[in-house]
Amino acid sequence: MKIVTANRLSDGRVIYAGAGNQPVEQLAQASVLDEATAEIVLADVAGRPDVFVNPYLFDVQDRTPSGRDRLKERIRSAGPTVGHSVVGGVG
């Protein structure tokens, strides 16, 4: 199964295509699509470059990123795995 993802134009944050092909921020809200539908959704969001920048598909199993971009998509959905030098870290 596949999910459509992109970066949001205004701030670059990770977004996904959710219900009604609307942008959603959480992986949990993303639509999980079969191969054929995924291509259609991808084409649809590619036609909205004022929201979706660089849209593409990645593989999921039970909504968890899998395949070649497994790690990258995990980090994209959850944020950097590191804080910064200040104890406690930030966002």
Next chain:
Amino acid sequence: MYRYDEFDHALVRERVEEFSDQVARRASGALTEDEFKPLRLMNGVYLQLHAYMLRVAIPYGVMSSRQMRRLGHIARTYDKGYGHFTTRCNIQYNWPALTDLPAILSDLADVEMHAIQTSGNCIRNTTTDVFAGAADDEIEDPRPWCEIIRQWSTIHPEFSFLPRKFKIAVIGAGKDRAAIRTHDVGLQIVKGEDGETAFRVFVGGGQGRLPHIGQEIASAVPAADLLAYLTAILRAWNLLGRRDNIHKARIKILVASLSIEAFREEVDKHYATLRHEDLRVPEDEAERIKAYFAPPPFEDLPKVSGPFDRAMLADPDFARFARNNVRRHRQPGYASLVVSLKPVGGVPGDITADQMDVVADLAERYSFDELRAAYEQNLVLPHVKLDDVPTVWRALREAGLATANADLATDVIACPGLDYCSLANARSIPVAQALSRRLADLDYQERLGPVRINMSGCINACGHHHVGHIGVLGVDRKGEEYYQITVGGSPDEQAALGDIVGKSLPADEVAPAIQRTLDRYLKIRAEGERFIDTVRRVGPDPFRDAIYETLDATA
């Protein structure tokens, strides 16, 4: 410090206006991403995993307190309260919104800063020795020459569409503290036969996918002809460099495929005509620029300082800082201080907005208003009175900036890796953090002496792993992070690429394997040998054995 003239001001302001308009048109949908991308890259704006990334140029790594405060202001106002210093003496912001970028660039322009030519196929920010103008072994201050190169290379029409990016570094001492032989062009100030300033020129160095150490192309180009010679090099490459394959477009590939002799002939052909044109650096102009870099008004001080010596005796923590982070200065009674951005378990190169303010204040009060960005992802206060060092140290310590590990094992260079970078194969920051925690004991680190450990999250080598004494490269094995270890690289005047020791390791094995490598060194080193000396003497084999010893036992 160099001050903008009216042309610089006008140019940077015009660029901000132009880019504001481009951002507005992108935001309204009038420009597509394909149209916008080259425009944003011309202004240092990348799109990474989680957000846009803005890379700001710090010309030859030199900053005033006012500029540093402004960098802090930007971190606080438009980012998440911190910034990241890189191996290219730039600062990167990881979280700016597209719509804030014009305001950020305008804030930068107020303090004579910008992001022009921090990306794309152009001549990038020229770098230099972080102790330029302060080091006691310097023949001549390289910064005026960096400034001359900056003026020549900024928006140079002939060099706006190069085959690939192009990086120049300049040093003014025999000791190479700027890794010049890993640059497309490395320049070393020497004295010509007549005693006049000249440049020894290295060409074709670079890291990335196909690393090369720069080769000497000229032994003493007269200073007045420097720009003619650089133009000749760029022209030769611009004409002959491959544009059909992005991986083969760098000058290192051209030099390696032609041979240095044949490339030299090409360059000399252009140089023969160029050196008689108006590219000669006029002496009065060189003098005018040099005046901006005149030494600050140092006091006449004795070589030794009572307060410094007393603090050494009284406080072992200060003594340690003095041993590891304080560098000899050309002016008696002064020193340069390395401000480590590598606290135990920290992210190499990260600094918060509040910390930026602290360092700016300290520079203003104690270092003639000057700060430097080091390629090791640290900062330097270049001109501190020895008498003041204990006071400065206390203030740094309070701000978490006094880790006494400059050039030691936890002074790790690491690129952002897969936590931020869209090109990465693996994470580098958490591996650097694990190593930093493991080797945290400063007694142990001092016993080891200087060791350069560098990590990159992919073959682009932003973390300089090829020239680390120990290098770590993240690779992807079927969606799992693995790390290839190299030993024996060196970034300095004995520049060398490290040898790959064997099969790559899983993430949690990297720090223990490096510690075993260092322990092996402690066992086999000869009297007075640094880690790299031992590697050069015995080769990589004993270290390979150390790295794989436990792994083999369990395999």
